[in-house]
Amino acid sequence: MSATDSPIQQELIEQHGLSKDEYQNIVQHLGREPNLTELGVFSVMWSEHCSYKSSRVHLKRLPTEGERVVQGPGENAGAVDIGDGLAAVFKIESHNHPSFIEPFQGAATGVGGILRDIFTMGARPIALLNSLRFGALDLPKNRHLLKGVVSGISWYGNCIGVPTVGGEITFNDIYSKNPLVNVFCLGIVEKDRLLKGLAQGVGNPVLYIGAKTGRDGIHGATMASDSFDDQSDAKRPNVQVGDPFLEKLLLEVCLEFLEKDLLVGIQDMGAAGLTSSSCEMASRSGTGIELDVTHVPCREPNMTAYEMLLSESQERMLLVAKPGKEHDVIAICQKWGIDAAIIGRVTDDGMLRIKEGEAVVAEIPAKALAEEGPRYERPAHPPQYQDLLQGLVIENLPDVTNPSDVLLALLQSPTIASKRWVARQYDYMVGTNTLVCPGSDAAVVRIKGTDKALALTTDGNSRYCLLNPYLGGGLAVAEAARNLACSGAEPIGVTDCLNFGNPERPDIMWQFIMALEGMSDACRHFAIPVVSGNVSFYNETNGLSIYPTPVLGMVGLIEPASCVMTQWFKHEGDQIIVLGETKEDVGGTEYLKLVHAREQGNPPWLDLDQEHALHRTLLHAIRQGLIHSAHDCSEGGLAVTLAECCVSHPSTPRGATVQLAQSQLRVDALLFGESPSRAIVTASSAHVDALIGIANEQGLSAVVIGEVGGQALNITVVSDTQHHMDAVHLPVEVLADVWSHSFERQIESSDKS
Amino acid sequence: MKIGIITFPGSNCDRDCRHVVKTVLGYQAHLIWHQETSLSHVDVVILPGGFSYGDYLRAGAIARFSPIMESIRQFAEKGGIVLGICNGFQILLEAGLLPGAMLKNRYLSFICQDVSIKVENAETTFTNEYASDQVLTMPIAHAEGNYYADPMTLSALHDHAQIVFRYCDQHGDVTAEANPNGSLENIAGIRNKAGNVLGMMPHPERCAEDVFGKTDGVALFRSLRHALNQMVA
Numbered sequence: 001m002s003a004t005d006s007p008i009q010q011e012l013i014e015q016h017g018l019s020k021d022e023y024q025n026i027v028q029h030l031g032r033e034p035n036l037t038e039l040g041v042f043s044v045m046w047s048e049h050c051s052y053k054s055s056r057v058h059l060k061r062l063p064t065e066g067e068r069v070v071q072g073p074g075e076n077a078g079a080v081d082i083g084d085g086l087a088a089v090f091k092i093e094s095h096n097h098p099s100f101i102e103p104f105q106g107a108a109t110g111v112g113g114i115l116r117d118i119f120t121m122g123a124r125p126i127a128l129l130n131s132l133r134f135g136a137l138d139l140p141k142n143r144h145l146l147k148g149v150v151s152g153i154s155w156y157g158n159c160i161g162v163p164t165v166g167g168e169i170t171f172n173d174i175y176s177k178n179p180l181v182n183v184f185c186l187g188i189v190e191k192d193r194l195l196k197g198l199a200q201g202v203g204n205p206v207l208y209i210g211a212k213t214g215r216d217g218i219h220g221a222t223m224a225s226d227s228f229d230d231q232s233d234a235k236r237p238n239v240q241v242g243d244p245f246l247e248k249l250l251l252e253v254c255l256e257f258l259e260k261d262l263l264v265g266i267q268d269m270g271a272a273g274l275t276s277s278s279c280e281m282a283s284r285s286g287t288g289i290e291l292d293v294t295h296v297p298c299r300e301p302n303m304t305a306y307e308m309l310l311s312e313s314q315e316r317m318l319l320v321a322k323p324g325k326e327h328d329v330i331a332i333c334q335k336w337g338i339d340a341a342i343i344g345r346v347t348d349d350g351m352l353r354i355k356e357g358e359a360v361v362a363e364i365p366a367k368a369l370a371e372e373g374p375r376y377e378r379p380a381h382p383p384q385y386q387d388l389l390q391g392l393v394i395e396n397l398p399d400v401t402n403p404s405d406v407l408l409a410l411l412q413s414p415t416i417a418s419k420r421w422v423a424r425q426y427d428y429m430v431g432t433n434t435l436v437c438p439g440s441d442a443a444v445v446r447i448k449g450t451d452k453a454l455a456l457t458t459d460g461n462s463r464y465c466l467l468n469p470y471l472g473g474g475l476a477v478a479e480a481a482r483n484l485a486c487s488g489a490e491p492i493g494v495t496d497c498l499n500f501g502n503p504e505r506p507d508i509m510w511q512f513i514m515a516l517e518g519m520s521d522a523c524r525h526f527a528i529p530v531v532s533g534n535v536s537f538y539n540e541t542n543g544l545s546i547y548p549t550p551v552l553g554m555v556g557l558i559e560p561a562s563c564v565m566t567q568w569f570k571h572e573g574d575q576i577i578v579l580g581e582t583k584e585d586v587g588g589t590e591y592l593k594l595v596h597a598r599e600q601g602n603p604p605w606l607d608l609d610q611e612h613a614l615h616r617t618l619l620h621a622i623r624q625g626l627i628h629s630a631h632d633c634s635e636g637g638l639a640v641t642l643a644e645c646c647v648s649h650p651s652t653p654r655g656a657t658v659q660l661a662q663s664q665l666r667v668d669a670l671l672f673g674e675s676p677s678r679a680i681v682t683a684s685s686a687h688v689d690a691l692i693g694i695a696n697e698q699g700l701s702a703v704v705i706g707e708v709g710g711q712a713l714n715i716t717v718v719s720d721t722q723h724h725m726d727a728v729h730l731p732v733e734v735l736a737d738v739w740s741h742s743f744e745r746q747i748e749s750s751d752k753s
Numbered sequence: 754m755k756i757g758i759i760t761f762p763g764s765n766c767d768r769d770c771r772h773v774v775k776t777v778l779g780y781q782a783h784l785i786w787h788q789e790t791s792l793s794h795v796d797v798v799i800l801p802g803g804f805s806y807g808d809y810l811r812a813g814a815i816a817r818f819s820p821i822m823e824s825i826r827q828f829a830e831k832g833g834i835v836l837g838i839c840n841g842f843q844i845l846l847e848a849g850l851l852p853g854a855m856l857k858n859r860y861l862s863f864i865c866q867d868v869s870i871k872v873e874n875a876e877t878t879f880t881n882e883y884a885s886d887q888v889l890t891m892p893i894a895h896a897e898g899n900y901y902a903d904p905m906t907l908s909a910l911h912d913h914a915q916i917v918f919r920y921c922d923q924h925g926d927v928t929a930e931a932n933p934n935g936s937l938e939n940i941a942g943i944r945n946k947a948g949n950v951l952g953m954m955p956h957p958e959r960c961a962e963d964v965f966g967k968t969d970g971v972a973l974f975r976s977l978r979h980a981l982n983q984m985v986a
Contacts, residue, residue: 038790059956151862154862154863155863157764158804158863158865158894158896159763159804159807159808160765160804161765161803161804163768243807243808244804245762245763245804245806245807245808246807248762248763248765248804248807249762249763295822297924335786336762337762403775423863423865424865424866425862425863425864426863427863427865427894428865429865429892429894429956429959430765430766430769431769432769432772432773432958432962432965433966446964448772448776481937561964604888650867
């Protein structure tokens with residue numbers, strides 16, 4: 001070691017976000033005190049963001065196996081077999097902290113990072129989705145964040161030419177100081193050509209390709225492992241800057257390597273850059289890596305080894321070439337005009353050894369960094385306010401008297417209103433695969449060269465999770481699977497992005513564990529493996545934590561591709577059928593928040609058997625060609641679902657006349673309650689009996705409630721005493737106008753004021 | 754018909770174009786890297802959409818210096834058919850193969866949506882399989898599609914029937930409301946005076962398959978085939 005290094009002081013250890021115990025642990029691993037460079041390397045690799053130290057013991061609960069699983073968690077992304085020799089590669093990741101500090105670049109580099117995770121697996125990315133959470137739009141800061149994030153995603157995704165086909169945005173004040181930006185990407189690869197982050201073959205050359213290394217993003221991973229306070233703006237220099245054009249070149253270069261079979265392994269330099277990529281590749285392969293930082297292409301002069309190792313400059317890759325192929329690798333990079341340099345080699349001693357010319361500046365066992373970091377089973381118990389949250393006495397609230405007004409208010413609330421203003425800023429068609437564009441339950445992309453298509457969705461209701469994290473976790477899985485089933489797809493894999501507060505707080509840890517358990521039980525019940533994911537802790541500002549927000553990205557297979565279903569009404573005279581039962585589920589609903597200003601109660605109860613029966617019914621009915629539309633019933637309940645079926649067709653809205661039997665329910669529960677395991681479908685009269693037959697065989701209720709047609713949505717509630725209440729009577733053009741344009745009006749009118 | 758599709762660094766509709774003309778329509782087609790210089794083996798050149806050079810500086814401003822552009826210029830001078838779609842249109846403007854310039858969209862943001870366009874001139878190399886005044890549905894996806902030309906250039910466009918497509922409403926009326934990006938006179942596509950070079954912002958390759966429920970792009974590619982047959986005959 002360099003003799004000039006001064007001993008590490010306690011203050012320096014704290015600056016690096018390491019505890020005293022963690023420091024002692026480092027000394028044990030090394031058998032000596034670390035130098036400053038080594039301390040820096042440990043601090044990022046042992047950060048929450050890279051090490052999953054608070055979550056790892058719990059993540060084991062998730063089911064990760066299944067007959068389709070080609071690659072489970074632990075690689076750059078997960079992969080599932082979709083037949084025809086192909087695998088679907090996908091992952092979801094958060095970029096919450098950078099997006100709050102600098103929304104445009106934060107979101108853009110989030111897109112860049114998830115794309116690299118997919119194409120480092122050798123897969124060509126074919127679809128992006130995003131799941132966003134913001135505070136209410138009446139605050140200018142929130143509009144600024146929303147606009148910045150949307151234009152960052154639009155800039156990066158459009159430029160690289162991967163369509164942004166869907167996603168979701170919901171709003172709650174709790175996200176004002178900590179918005180969430182979760183980005184999902186899916187790619188396709190020939191199954192037996194899947195690339196991995198391996199550094200095998202002692203003596204094989206290690207190459208660096210892509211953007212030059214600068215001083216940007218140093219300690220980004222450490223920042224992402226910390227909470228925010230009012231000084232967070234000062235962290236802006238920690239946010240990286242993206243270059244989608246360079247990434248497009250990198251994408252084509254990597255796919256050309258794959259085609260010519262030049263690589264042993266490859267990994268994105270994401271969080272913790274050169275450090276994480278090199279030690280993870282070596283650790284996975286049981287090898288070591290030796291790098292000479294004087295060969296690293298640098299953007300600025302006089303960068304130290306410490307800076308080069310911790311930089312999070314974007315659009316860079318580390319790869320190990322097959323013996324003798326390094327010059328082919330360099331030639332391809334030259335053709336596309338990007339930097340490539342041999343910076344090291346694979347060794348057999350298990351060490352990550354960093355040299356600066358002849359001098360060794362850091363020498364650490366690769367496994368100590370990548371796998372032997374701290375693991376914490378942090379204390380967890382429910383918060384004291386949990387009883388208060390759940391203690392809603394619905395009888396104390398008046399029932400709804402003006403359902404038409406409530407329906408309109410729900411349709412214009414930004415969480416429910418159409419997000420076309422956002423979607424049209426994304427190129428959702430490039431690639432010519434998009435069969436179902438943004439605006440239905442799930443996006444659908446075809447797989448060229450096959451008769452298959454994949455349905456994609458992201459879902460997660462954080463209010464449900466706040467009120468009951470176990471149920472909330474299960475409901476998120478159920479809704480994602482339901483969205484896929486409504487699109488004609490069988491769910492085949494899921495990726496999760498777990499956004500939570502500070503894990504050092506027992507109440508947050510309790511939320512985390514319970515939500516994970518709920519997700520886990522639901523995934524097991526539906527036999528959907530979790531193949532990749534990401535945990536984002538410390539989503540709190542000034543001690544105020546976000547609601548627990550697990551977001552799921554789920555993928556479903558549609559075969560043949562012609563069995564694609566959409567949510568909107570299509571034919572006059574079609575019968576409208578509700579599948580599944582409506583119960584008194586008012587707790588945690590959008591209605592309760594909007595009308596009664598409460599986020600309280602127990603979220604709707606989830607019966608996993610009923611939910612599964614619904615998925616099977618939908619799939620059978622769609623494959624047998626019995627139905628013309630299917631729409632999942634979620635936020636806003638039956639009334640909002642029916643309205644969306646009427647108006648969400650891209651060009652032709654349609655009316656409907658519906659009668660609902662009250663069956664001892666409150667009217668608000670009947671119209672706006674959010675019982676899960678329900679869907680609204682339409683069928684021609686000739687197919688109704690067959691459809692009901694299928695549902696009943698599955699043990700699912702199916703009831704004809706009305707007919708498509710006319711220029712208005714009419715909903716009559718028939719009480720148990722045969723009293724008829726004209727609950728909703730609204731012209732379709734009014735519904736369409738409110739649902740389609742409210743979102744942009746709120747953004748634009750508030751800007752004028 | 755042999756079609757060469759140019760791949761500039763940052764092109765991202767090159768493979769989509771190849772898919773449509775080759776796999777869907779059955780013509781011969783291959784990608785040509787921007788550093789190549791030979792076009793002797795093709796009948797038609799397509800400059801596809803995308804973000805050549807990241808649209809840095811201005812859309813198309815750097816791509817016009819690619820080695821293939823000199824060959825395209827010569828190819829066009831000899832009467833070869835050149836079709837620029839979206840970013841390809843922007844490159845043709847920057848290269849001076851078509852008159853005028855492209856500004857940022859009126860409301861500055863990127864727009865991706867289906868629009869209606871009207872065939873202003875159905876007697877061109879690119880539109881002979883459409884009817885005059887036919888209203889087509891095609892997608893647009895761009896941030897810089899606000900076509901501009903000075904008054905002299907504009908009047909020359911009129912004089913030589915160079916305006917090929919205009920944005921319109923679904924009835925074919927060319928109105929301000931139907932103009933998605935603020936382009937001059939709702940212009941969506943123009944050709945050169947000689948009639949063998951066309952630039953258009955809408956994407957015909959995105960509406961050429963039944964599976965999307967839109968096929969108005971097919972006739973554009975068939976028109977090229979028809980025009981070539983006429984030339985040979």
